[in-house]
Structure formats: C-alpha cells, structure tokens
Amino acid sequence: MPRSEPLFVVHASSGVPIYRQLVDQVEALVAGGRLRPGDLVPSVRQVAGALGVNPMTVSKAWSRLEADGVLIRDRGRGMVVAARRETASLADRREEVQPLVDRAVTHALHLGLTPAQLVALVRESLEEHRSCMNRRS
Amino acid sequence: MHESPFVIETTELVKRFGLRTVLDRVTLQVPHGQVIGLLGLNGSGKSTLIKCLLGLLRPDAGRAALLGADSWQLAAREKSLIGYVPQEATLYHWLTVRQTVAYVSSFYPSWDRAWGEELVRRWDLPLSHRVGPLSVGQKQKLALVLALGHRPEGLILDEPVASLDPVARRWFLETVLETVADGVGTVLFSTHITSDLERIASHVALLRDGRLELHDEIDALKDRIKRLRITAPTDLPRDLRLPGTLRSVVRGSQAIVTLDGVSEPLIAGIRERFSSDVVVDDLNLEEIFLELHDAESAAAAVGR
Numbered sequence: 001m002p003r004s005e006p007l008f009v010v011h012a013s014s015g016v017p018i019y020r021q022l023v024d025q026v027e028a029l030v031a032g033g034r035l036r037p038g039d040l041v042p043s044v045r046q047v048a049g050a051l052g053v054n055p056m057t058v059s060k061a062w063s064r065l066e067a068d069g070v071l072i073r074d075r076g077r078g079m080v081v082a083a084r085r086e087t088a089s090l091a092d093r094r095e096e097v098q099p100l101v102d103r104a105v106t107h108a109l110h111l112g113l114t115p116a117q118l119v120a121l122v123r124e125s126l127e128e129h130r131s132c133m134n135r136r137s
Numbered sequence: 138m139h140e141s142p143f144v145i146e147t148t149e150l151v152k153r154f155g156l157r158t159v160l161d162r163v164t165l166q167v168p169h170g171q172v173i174g175l176l177g178l179n180g181s182g183k184s185t186l187i188k189c190l191l192g193l194l195r196p197d198a199g200r201a202a203l204l205g206a207d208s209w210q211l212a213a214r215e216k217s218l219i220g221y222v223p224q225e226a227t228l229y230h231w232l233t234v235r236q237t238v239a240y241v242s243s244f245y246p247s248w249d250r251a252w253g254e255e256l257v258r259r260w261d262l263p264l265s266h267r268v269g270p271l272s273v274g275q276k277q278k279l280a281l282v283l284a285l286g287h288r289p290e291g292l293i294l295d296e297p298v299a300s301l302d303p304v305a306r307r308w309f310l311e312t313v314l315e316t317v318a319d320g321v322g323t324v325l326f327s328t329h330i331t332s333d334l335e336r337i338a339s340h341v342a343l344l345r346d347g348r349l350e351l352h353d354e355i356d357a358l359k360d361r362i363k364r365l366r367i368t369a370p371t372d373l374p375r376d377l378r379l380p381g382t383l384r385s386v387v388r389g390s391q392a393i394v395t396l397d398g399v400s401e402p403l404i405a406g407i408r409e410r411f412s413s414d415v416v417v418d419d420l421n422l423e424e425i426f427l428e429l430h431d432a433e434s435a436a437a438a439v440g441r
Contacts, residue, residue, distance in 0.1 A: 012332055012335040012336035013331070013332045013335055013421045013422070013423070014419065014421060015359055015363075015418065015419025015420045015421045015424065016359065016419050017355070017356035017359045017360060018335070018336075018356070019356055020356070020360075045318060048314065048318070049311075049315075052307060052310065052311040052314065052336060052337070053314075053336055053337065054172055054314060054317070054336075054337050054338065054339055055314070055317065055318055056170075056172070056339050057339070057356070060356070099401070099405075106408065106414050107414055107416075110368060110414040
C-alpha cells in the first residue's frame with residue numbers, strides 16, 4: 001500500500017447491507033482522492049478478517065465495484081483502483097444526478113424552505129467541497 | 138462428489154413430541170458455500186431441527202439429510218465430513234486440553250493431527266491446562282477444534298455463543314469465519330441474536346412455531362424490504378394499494394408503508410401519483426422481522 005491503508009467501518013445491524021456499505025466507502029475514498037488510480041485495495045481476506053464479516057460479503061462488494069468500473073483486477077496483485085471514467089457524456093452525467101436533485105428539491109419545499117434558501121444551501125455545500133479539494137491538492 | 142447438490146437438506150420434515158408438533162413440514166435446502174443463520178425464539182424448533190439433521194432424533198415424517206445421505210442412517214463417511222458444536226460442549230474437566238484432543242481424535246481415522254495442533258496454537262488454547270477451569274469462551278473454542286480436526290466440509294453449531302459475553306462472542310464468530318476461509322464450505326448456526334447473524338451469515342432462515350417462514354440472502358432481504366414515509370399535500374387514500382405491501386398505516390396526508398420489492402421507479406411513481414415527498418428507511422434484520430409479523434409475536438421472535 002503506497003499511502004496509509006484505507007480503513008473501513010461497517011455497522012452489521014444497519015439496514016444498509018454490509019456489501020453496500022463497503023461499496024459506498026470505496027467510492028467515497030476514490031471520489032475524495034484518498035484512493036487513486038492504480039492503488040491496491042486490501043484483499044477480501046484482509047478486509048473480512050479486520051472487520052469480522054463474511055468474506056463472501058467483501059467479495060461481493062469488490063465484484064460490484066469491478067462491474068461498475070471503479071476497481072479492476074490486476075492479475076497477480078489483486079484489485080486496484082481503475083482510471084477515472086471521464087468518458088460519460090455530460091448528458092449521461094446530468095441524467096445520473098437529476099433524480100438526486102429532484103429529491104432534494106421536493107424535500108426542501110416540503111419542509112418549507114424558500115427557493116433562495118435552498119440555493120444558498122447548495123452553494124454552501126459546493127463551497128465546503130471546494131475547500132476540501134484544495135486542502136488535499 | 139455428492140449425489141445431492143445440498144450439504145444440508147430437509148424435506149417436509151415433521152417432528153412431534155407427544156401431542157406437540159415441534160417441526161411442521163420444514164423444507165430447507167442449503168447448498169455448498171452458504172453460511173446460514175437459523176433464527177427463532179426459544180422453542181421454535183431450532184435445536185430439534187439440528188438434532189434431526191445430525192441423526193440424534195428420528196423424524197415422524199419427511200426426511201433430513203446431510204451430504205445427500207439420510208440423517209438417520211449416516212455412514213462413517215458422512216459423519217467424517219460434518220463437524221458439530223453443541224450449545225455446551227461435553228468435555229471431561231479432569232483431562233488437559235492436550236489429552237482431550239488426543240481422546241477425541243482417536244475416534245476419527247481422518248483426524249488431521251497437524252491441523253488440530255495448528256488450531257490449538259492459533260486460538261491460544263493452553264495445551265497442558267486442565268479443561269475444568271478454562272473460561273466458557275475457551276471451552277467453546279476447544280469444542281470447535283474438536284469439531285474441525287477431521288477437516289469437515291460442513292459445520293453445524295447449536296447456539297454456540299449463547300453463553301459467551303459480547304467480546305468472546307465476537308471473537309468466536311470471527312474464528313468460525315476463519316474456518317470458512319480455510320475450506321469448511323458450509324456453516325449452519327442457530328441463534329436468537331440478529332446482530333451476530335447479520336455480521337457473519339450470508340443467509341438467514343427463520344423458524345417460527347416449527348415452521349420455516351423464510352430462507353433468503355440477508356443482503357437481498359435488506360435491499361428488498363424498505364419502509365417508506367409518505368407525506369402528501371392533501372389527504373391520502375385510506376387504502377394505498379401499493380404492490381408488495383407488508384404493513385400500511387395511513388393517517389390523513391401521511392402514510393408509513395413497509396414494502397417487499399422496493400425499486401426506484403416504484404418510488405418515483407408514488408411521488409408522481411400523490412405529488413408527495415417519500416423518505417425511504419433502510420431496515421435491519423430485527424426491524425424486518427418486526428415488520429414481517431404482527432407486532433406482538435414479532436417482538437418475541439427476535440428474542441430479548
């Protein structure tokens with residue numbers, strides 16, 4: 001492992017299946033730049049041993065991430081982070097985010113936020129992310 | 138290798154004690170590779186099912202089988218491919234750990250001595266100590282060594298952690314998982330603690346009053362069964378008629394609905410139809426069981 005080894009935390013009694021928690025955490029580490037293309041992720045055995053969960057569960061998470069193109073199998077080494085997918089068209093990427101935006105808007109309006117307040121929230125969130133990214137690079 | 142694709146199998150299994158039907162036509166098929174948790178309240182038939190599988194009890198009707206062979210007539214071959222850890226291991230307290238392993242291994246032609254010694258070392262069992270004063274957790278580990286030394290393909294555990302404290306429980310369960318990684322393909326363990334099951338099992342089977350209510354992958358259950366909180370601008374119809382409804386409570390413009398088979402299009406459909414806000418709650422195993430049953434019996438089914 002080139003940098004500090006990624007840490008995973010799972011809550012067995014959460015309503016979110018353990019494999020999904022792992023998928024989300026790897027995606028977050030990749031999105032946040034903590035795991036970079038070519039980085040090795042720990043083996044199924046290592047993660048299962050460290051977390052005390054069924055190896056099949058970890059293997060399922062890694063397979064899912066492989067199918068989604070987040071990880072690729074590097075023969076002899078194990079699973080590594082894939083090169084970033086910049087190939088998706090703007091339209092595709094918009095389409096992926098649209099439902100999340102719709103939900104946030106509906107929810108905000110239900111709670112009685114004004115459009116201006118909602119826009120302010122989005123700005124703050126963007127600001128937060130930007131400062132995180134700057135700190136990292 | 139085996140004629141049956143199932144390591145553990147019951148077909149329409151019935152067991153009665155006097156007038157009481159303890160197992161009521163239980164059909165359960167466990168293929169190689171599953172770590173299956175058998176969940177149910179005390180008296181739901183878990184131990185009876187395990188005893189029928191091991192050939193310790195004779196079914197009144199139907200069949201129990203291990204590795205394709207009838208449990209009541211297990212031959213040495215099948216017995217040598219199965220390991221069993223009872224709720225409380227029968228150990229001779231005056232023997233040392235070393236003597237205990239030597240004594241039990243003498244019954245098994247296929248006992249792998251090096252492997253047995255490796256397990257004892259790995260789990261820090263004191264070879265020269267007498268069994269009597271060992272902690273409950275250490276005794277359970279010793280029982281696991283005794284159940285694994287002949288390198289079984291399948292492992293059956295009857296409430297193996299019932300008498301352990303949380304730390305020992307976690308430790309023991311991780312040890313069981315290690316054995317899966319070491320080649321024990323199939324594990325069935327009974328419990329009434331849902332959190333243990335969620336951590337190490339791939340599948341869950343629920344026994345209730347002697348009937349098998351459910352046998353499914355835990356992840357699939359959690360992905361499928363969700364609770365929706367629906368808030369609409371106007372009153373919702375009293376009867377929402379959403380597909381796969383397990384439980385539905387409508388109060389004015391608000392509803393709480395638990396559905397089996399939740400999908401994005403379904404939720405989008407609900408949002409559209411009632412121009413409502415829908416919040417999706419993930420449910421853990423305990424909550425799923427509470428939703429699957431009426432509140433009273435469900436509270437009992439998940440134990441304490």
